[in-house]
Amino acid sequence: MTALLRPTALARAAALATAALLLSTGALAQKAEVIHWWTSGGESAAVKELANAYGAAGGTWVDAAIAGPENARAAAINRIAGGTPPTAAQFNTSQQYHDVIAEGLLNDIDPVAAKEGWDKWLPKPIIDAIKVKGHYYAVPVNIHNPTWFWYSKAALQKAGVAGEPKNINEFFAALDKLKAAGLVPLAFGGQNWQEFVTFYSLLLHVGGKDAYLKFFKDHDPASVNSEGVRNTLNTMRRLKAYTDPGSPGRNWNDATAMLITGKAGFQIMGDWAKGEFANAKQTAGKEFGCFAGFGASAPYMIGGDVFVFPKTSNKAAIEAQHKLATVITSPAAQVAFNNRKGSIPIRADVDASKMDLCAQAGVAALKDPARHVANPDLLMSPDMVGAVQDAVSKFWNGTQSVDDAAKALQAALKR
Amino acid sequence: MPRPAPLNRRPRPWAATLALLPLALTVLGVYVGTVLWSLRLSVSSSRIFPRDDFVGLAQYLRLFDTERWIVSLQHLAWFGAGFTATCLATGLGLALLMDQRVRAEGVLRTIFLYPYALSFVATGLIWQWMLNPELGIQATVRGLGWADFRFDWIVDQDKVVWTLVIAAAWQASGLVMAVMLAALRGVDEALWSAARLDGIPRWRYVLSIVLPQLGPAFATAFVLLAVGVVKVYDVVVAMTQGGPGDASEVPAKFIMDNLFGRANVGLASAASTVMLLTVLALMLPLWYARSLQQRRGGRR
Numbered sequence: 001m002t003a004l005l006r007p008t009a010l011a012r013a014a015a016l017a018t019a020a021l022l023l024s025t026g027a028l029a030q031k032a033e034v035i036h037w038w039t040s041g042g043e044s045a046a047v048k049e050l051a052n053a054y055g056a057a058g059g060t061w062v063d064a065a066i067a068g069p070e071n072a073r074a075a076a077i078n079r080i081a082g083g084t085p086p087t088a089a090q091f092n093t094s095q096q097y098h099d100v101i102a103e104g105l106l107n108d109i110d111p112v113a114a115k116e117g118w119d120k121w122l123p124k125p126i127i128d129a130i131k132v133k134g135h136y137y138a139v140p141v142n143i144h145n146p147t148w149f150w151y152s153k154a155a156l157q158k159a160g161v162a163g164e165p166k167n168i169n170e171f172f173a174a175l176d177k178l179k180a181a182g183l184v185p186l187a188f189g190g191q192n193w194q195e196f197v198t199f200y201s202l203l204l205h206v207g208g209k210d211a212y213l214k215f216f217k218d219h220d221p222a223s224v225n226s227e228g229v230r231n232t233l234n235t236m237r238r239l240k241a242y243t244d245p246g247s248p249g250r251n252w253n254d255a256t257a258m259l260i261t262g263k264a265g266f267q268i269m270g271d272w273a274k275g276e277f278a279n280a281k282q283t284a285g286k287e288f289g290c291f292a293g294f295g296a297s298a299p300y301m302i303g304g305d306v307f308v309f310p311k312t313s314n315k316a317a318i319e320a321q322h323k324l325a326t327v328i329t330s331p332a333a334q335v336a337f338n339n340r341k342g343s344i345p346i347r348a349d350v351d352a353s354k355m356d357l358c359a360q361a362g363v364a365a366l367k368d369p370a371r372h373v374a375n376p377d378l379l380m381s382p383d384m385v386g387a388v389q390d391a392v393s394k395f396w397n398g399t400q401s402v403d404d405a406a407k408a409l410q411a412a413l414k415r
Numbered sequence: 416m417p418r419p420a421p422l423n424r425r426p427r428p429w430a431a432t433l434a435l436l437p438l439a440l441t442v443l444g445v446y447v448g449t450v451l452w453s454l455r456l457s458v459s460s461s462r463i464f465p466r467d468d469f470v471g472l473a474q475y476l477r478l479f480d481t482e483r484w485i486v487s488l489q490h491l492a493w494f495g496a497g498f499t500a501t502c503l504a505t506g507l508g509l510a511l512l513m514d515q516r517v518r519a520e521g522v523l524r525t526i527f528l529y530p531y532a533l534s535f536v537a538t539g540l541i542w543q544w545m546l547n548p549e550l551g552i553q554a555t556v557r558g559l560g561w562a563d564f565r566f567d568w569i570v571d572q573d574k575v576v577w578t579l580v581i582a583a584a585w586q587a588s589g590l591v592m593a594v595m596l597a598a599l600r601g602v603d604e605a606l607w608s609a610a611r612l613d614g615i616p617r618w619r620y621v622l623s624i625v626l627p628q629l630g631p632a633f634a635t636a637f638v639l640l641a642v643g644v645v646k647v648y649d650v651v652v653a654m655t656q657g658g659p660g661d662a663s664e665v666p667a668k669f670i671m672d673n674l675f676g677r678a679n680v681g682l683a684s685a686a687s688t689v690m691l692l693t694v695l696a697l698m699l700p701l702w703y704a705r706s707l708q709q710r711r712g713g714r715r
Contacts, residue, residue: 070675077463099463099678190570191656246549248570248659383462386677390483390661397572397660 032320033062034307035079036090037072038341042275046340050141053333059323062087076310080105085310087320093129093140093304094377100308101137107309107318108135112325121347123366125302125374138306139325142334142343145362146270146375147201147301150277151289154262155183161265167294168206168235171266175242178265186239187255187264190248192393194255194269196385199236199392200376201268204301205293207232209373212299216379219413224406233395233402240396248397259288270303274342274358284357292361300365303375304343387412450691457684465680474685484686487664490576494665495644497580498587502640503633505584506591511621513592514599524596528589535586539653542582543569546654572662575655579663583650587643591636598632599625645694666690 032054038047044065051061064086066072073096076089080100091097100106113119113136118127122140130138149171151164156174159181165171175185188194204212211228214220223229244264247255256276258264267273277288284290292300307328309321327333334345339355344362352363365371376385391412395405460470478484509527513520530538545551548567556564568574602625610620648667651657657664666686673683 074675081464096463096678103464190659192658192660244549245567245570246547249543249547249655382676382678386672386679393658393660394482397658397662 030059030316030320030323031062032059032087032324033064034088034090034324035064035066035072035076035086036307037066037069038090039065039067040275042278042340042342046337049336049340050328050333053330053336054324054327057323057327059320059327080310085312087317088307088309088324090141091138091306091308092377093126093138093302093306093375095129095379095381096377097138097306097308098132098381101132105311106137107311107321108137109139109309109322109325110136112136112139112322112329116326116329118329121349123302123346123372124369125372125378126304126346128374129378130306138308139328140304140306140346141328142304142338142341143302143346143362143366144270144272144304144343145292145301146197146303147204147292148269148271148273148358149291149293150256150259150267150269150273151265152259152262153287153289155181155259155265156289158262159183159265164289164291165294171294172238174265175239179242183262184244184258184264185242185266187258187267188243188247189250189252189255190243190397191250191252192389194252195393195396196376196389197270198239198268198396199232200301202235202239203229203232204299204373206235209299212373215409215413216376217374219380219384221410221413224409224413229406229409230402233405236396237402271344271358271362272342274356278342290358290361292358292365297368297371299373300362300371301373301375303377304346384412384415387415453684453687453691456680457688459681461680461684463678463680470681474681475689478682478685478689483661483664484666484669486661487666487669490663491644491647491665493576494579494583494647495641497577498583498644499637499640501580501584502587502591503636505588506636507595507629509588509592510595510599513596524593527592530586530588531590533586535582535649536653538586539582539650542578542585543654546578546581569655570659572659575659575663579647579650579654582654583643583647586650587640590639594632594636594639595629598629602628641697645690 036047038044047063047065051063054061066075069092072089073091076086076091077100079085080089085105097106118136123143126140126143130136130140155178159174159177161174161177165174178185188198200212200216203215207226207228211223211226211232214223214226215229252269252273253276255264255267256269256273257280259267260277260280260282271290274284274290277284282288292298307324309325312318312321328337329346331345331347331350334347335350335354338345338359342359344355344359344366348363348366350363352360355363376388380388388409391405391408394400394408400408456465457474458470458472459466459468460473513524517523546566546569548554548565548570553564553566556566569578606624607620610624646667647665648671651663651665651668655663657668667690670683670686670690673679673686
């Protein structure tokens, strides 16, 4: 039993098993089995672009799609622990795989990173998430910003809202007008992760970048009493009055549908919401609008997806891993993939002309390192994110005072 | 004191023993083995991977310091009480009605038992729509003209647990009905003839003569329902995802969230160990009472 628990023995067994597996299929070198959770229509079309690019580079992409991020990650972890790892596995750009690195179960991809000069052009928050103790352990695929504001042009017109709100006061003024016009001002999905998205969006865009970083990056327990965090909690409390009674338990895409049909005015959600608008044949700038925070120099939050490469000592497998990393980060594959996925490329040196308005705004933000901010998953362990999420959800749904909520957040940071 | 050996004691044929061996090994290896494994993990600092260190009861201390776990236990108690009571009452009522020689009994029986054959992931979604104040029952009744009608339990933190009871009882009542009906059919018809001769009303006969004979059926139904209570998970995920806030969180969901989403294997193992101990604490007195009964010569 203890032998099973010991990670080094595990890793050795894993390496041996992989080696044996790959020796027997030596003829099929460059075959890459990739575990991911991109299963929806738009997502699988996106991942096909990566598969095609890898195929064009002479490799064979073996698709292992598993629905649901948690299921896909659990499958990858189980296969790594069980000794038959895939060539690559998807994780979020986060600390989700840092334990796997600590156990020594991932291959680094320093040769590719050095050749492509990642140090020079990758956004700093991403480097911080994938470079551990001087080695690169993951290849970034895309950048998602979860803190976009979306709005229905039809609803805003009906309510007589002239333009995009430039600050939080204008935002609330617009919400008031929408309410007066008999519309749902804020389309909201009352599930705890969505409540959490609202919390950190407001902390970043209302509380400010400093308050956000003190809380999420430094885990500073004193930060919960700062004006930024208190402002955020008060704003959340105010915002609740602009949601409809049907919001608890609603899925995010059902909330987006309220914007598409013009029943609701605004939604705070990640850029994956664009897929819903696209499915409904709506275009950015025409039927709906988007802004990533208030004002032209608002901080731009960076998250997204990566592939990690489980440990193997087999030469062909390592070659396949390196080839994957090279292909995935190439400009052409980046644009093809991200246009379908709704995210933006990890590099700013791409042709943005074929992108929609929102993505172009994202790429513009990417060019200014001062605007980059890492998302909470990059800055906290999944455990701590969960604890903060619980505290936020309790505050949003109950009658808890701001003081008590601040205390609960403080306790979450001390986990 | 040595007890007299039962008269019918014979050596078990070796073929039967051999045939049972694989199952016995599976039970030992899979069930007992994994239980021991979880116990071991619950006193380690395991996060995403199992670790072989020893941290004492730290995970348990943290567990009971976690508010979400405490409220999960409370919700489970409420849900368990409401669910078993509703199911037993509805199931017994349906069975008694069925036993009145209704026409098309076969069809009705199938209809009542049908929900049990459906997956809760699908039906939970339908319940969620029906209970949603803006789509379901409330909106429909309001649309018919009763503008003040309110049925928004699913978005109400104080009442959301009862919506889980409604949906879960809808599913499981048919099963209780089937168990009860089978037991009712086992009651001797001659008893009713005799009671009728004595001029005893039907309701009195059911209450004092039939119900006492249903004891074992009640016990069976109760155990089946209790198992459903402890592991309740899918109905919550499909209907409320534990919300609004943490108002419908349950222990099984806490365990799953920590096991996968939050990469907290140690804490999740501690939580499942607590669940196991709770079940044992409830079941052991029951087993003990039964074995006492058997020893005293009862044949139940």
